[in-house]
Amino acid sequence: MKTIRSRSDRWFDAVNNVLIAAVGLICLLPFLHVLAKSLSNQASVMGNKITFYPIGMHVEAFRFVFAHTRFFEALQVTLLVTVIGTVLSLTITILAAYPLSKPEFKGRKPILLLYVFSMLFYGGIIPGYILMKALGLLDTIWAMIVPLLVVPFNLFVCKTFFEGIPESIEESAKIDGATNFRILWSIVLPLSLPVIATLGIFYAVGYWNNYFHPLIYISSVDLKPLQLFLYETIANTEELLQEQPDSVRLSMAPEGFRAATVISSIVPILLVYPFLQRYFVTGMTLGSVKG
Structure with missing residues (x-):
């Protein structure tokens, strides 16, 4: 049966669409401005003539970024940290959330309180540095992974999702002789692909954008990730x-070079985001209500 919408509802939808389009355009304009700067010639950039479209179509800034900086080395470090960190974080989060989703698990409440405490309070930069030094992780790739291994919020989302899986399914498997690990691997995980995908995206974006920990713990140039490279450049x-050389310096404006560096750092995650956007939307409510 077709729903009849009132005139006020149609006006409300129209106003909402206009506002959303306006906000989207406001968010897009700074990106277009930086992109235009990265593709414009030196005279136009230096003369502040760039708005939202390039003038002169000059790609020397991108050539310089790719050929004369350690952009690709930093990108490799970031990709390595993101892949290893995401896999480890998902594994630990799932293995921790599954037993914590069971009311009969002994010590469940104290452990959950510890996770809640860690969400509310942070030990501080100096204790964190001392801990990394005591563990021998300073200036290693693990210094960018270990501090982000488990995000309590992600763990609670995963735990709540597990609690929504019907107990009868697991009880049937136990009657057939399945162990807890077998139930987790063969039954729970296949049913939890939405939450796993969502948390995987959350962790991956967190590792990709991580700037604070590399700034504190990393000193070797070869280990500096993309975000730190972006800041230093x-x-x-x-x-x-x-x-x-003069031929390079005089053909490229500093602002154009900065813009090209920013765009080069954004493009990898920008290419992936459209395919993963629905998981971000799903993650806003996933696991928030026990089904």
């Missing part, structure tokens, strides 16, 4: 260009 643009 933008902060030291003038010095970097001064070291180049």
